Amino acid sequence: MENIHEDKEKTQKVGEPALPNKYLMLAGGIIVLILLWVAIKAIFSPFEQFKLTLVNAPSEVVAGGITTFTWRIDGPPTKIHHTTVYLGTTSSPGDLGKDAKAADTKYTEYVKDFVEGDFDVPLQYIGNITLSNPGKYYYRVHAVIKDKDYWSDEYSLEVQPSSYRLSLVSAPEEATVGKIATFTWRIDGPSTIINHTAVYFGLESNPGDLGEKVKPSDTKYTDYIKEFADGKFDVPLQYIGNVKIASPGAYFFRVYADIDGKNFWTKEGQFEAK
Structure with missing residues (x-):
């Protein structure tokens, strides 16, 4: 009787799967589930991402x-x-x-x-x-x-709001009568085309702030640099103009530009012609 019981027990143990095989089966199941999840995601998700x-x-x-x-x-x-x-x-x-x-x-x-x-x-x-x-x-x-x-x-x-700015870059402190005097100025602001910019000057001062409504004809300036007085000129841009001073004296001047029908002026400067 004791031998029969031992044989039966041995038979059951032989029929059971080994413990490592159980882990392999479990790992295989997990891999299958992961692959299935990846496949489902690929089907329902876009292949290309931008x-x-x-x-x-x-x-x-x-x-x-x-x-x-x-x-x-x-x-x-x-x-x-x-x-x-x-x-x-x-x-x-x-x-x-x-x-x-x-x-x-x-x-x-x-x-x-x-x-x-x-x-x-x-x-x-x-x-x-x-x-x-x-x-x-x-x-x-x-x-x-x-x-x-x-x-x-x-x-x-x-x-x-748009705004333009005129600035004097360089100007002579002294000029020689009958010789060339050179002025350099800049106009900065939004890109546009203008038809007139110049340096206006004269022997009488026009003090204070000259607003957008003040035209050159409203001032006491009697002469101007003529290179850019009529034409089509870019903004923003730097300009260089020349003029011969005809008479000696203390001259007052400003840079001027007509932009979109508005008058723009720098502050007043001064030079001596001898």
Whole structure:
């Protein structure tokens, strides 16, 4: 009887799987589950991921000047046909998904450099726009990639009212009658074309601040440098003008420019002609 019991016990032990095999079966099951999870994720998740990044943009610009944006599109190599920066004075907050069209936002302006064509991804882009009206603008980078709309986060910038500034770079303290006297001046501000800038001078002073309504004919200056008195000239730019002083005396002068129908003057300077 005792031998029969021992044989039965041995038979049961032989039929049971070894302990290491149990661990192998468990590990195999876990691997199968992981592979199944990866397969399901691959099926229900997009294979390609693209990212739009704002690289550089100003926080403040002057109305009428050039505003420059730099952005990147990263992801698998492909061709796109549209990317831009959309702007407007009304915010379009929140997360804009891949089905959010530009027409669905409140943005009213856009950078035109890459709105149509064949462009590479990944690549860094630089685009420009002129914002004419002062105020706070909200903007996002946008791209259409494989018929889906991709958006960056929303940012903002301030557009300040346009202003121009005239500055005297150099002028003689003394001039010789009958000889050339040279003046150098700058005009800074938003890009534009002007038709008249000069140095006005005379033997009588015109003290104080000359505002935008004061024309040269309203002053006591009797002569001016004529190189840039009539034509088309760029702003911003540095100018160099020459004049022969006909008579001796203490002369008063100012740099002047007519910009968009407004009169701009520097402070009054003085030189002696002998």
